[in-house]
Amino acid sequence: MVITVAIVLLWGVQLRKEVKQLMYSKWKYFWSPWNFVDISCLIMTLLVLLESYQLLGIFGKSSLRGLAAVASCLIMSKVFYWLRLFKKKAFYILLLERTLVDSWQFISLIFISLLMFGVPMLILNQNR
DSSP states (O other): OHHHHHHHHHHHHHHHHHHHHHHHHGGGGGGOHHHHHHHHHHHHHHHHHHHHTTSSOOSOHHHHHHHHHHHHHHHHHHHHHHHTTSHHHHHHHHHHHHHHHHTHHHHHHHHHHHHHHHHHHHHHHTTO
8 A cells, every 4th residue: 555655646746747847848848759658657557556446447457467567668768768867877878779779670670570470379379
């Protein structure tokens, strides 16, 4: 219960910060993709929290786990973004970011290859 209270308090602080940013910058707020990550994290965290206490009843257990996994990945991506503020870590974060940007074609090819084998396996697994 203590963790839930902490999550709700921190969620409220984050919501307040996002609303202030939206009021200050108006339409420019939507130009940054990181603001979409922030909004997505807020919405997904709220959905996971409400659904874990069975207040909504719209997700099954497997869907809730998937939603929680996506929310966790987005929150961890925000941590990488925040690490750029520290001088010793900024070089490595920017190096990682630049490497991923430069290799996006190769990463997309690998992702498509994984989907090419993964989707038939999921289809075949449904018949068991």
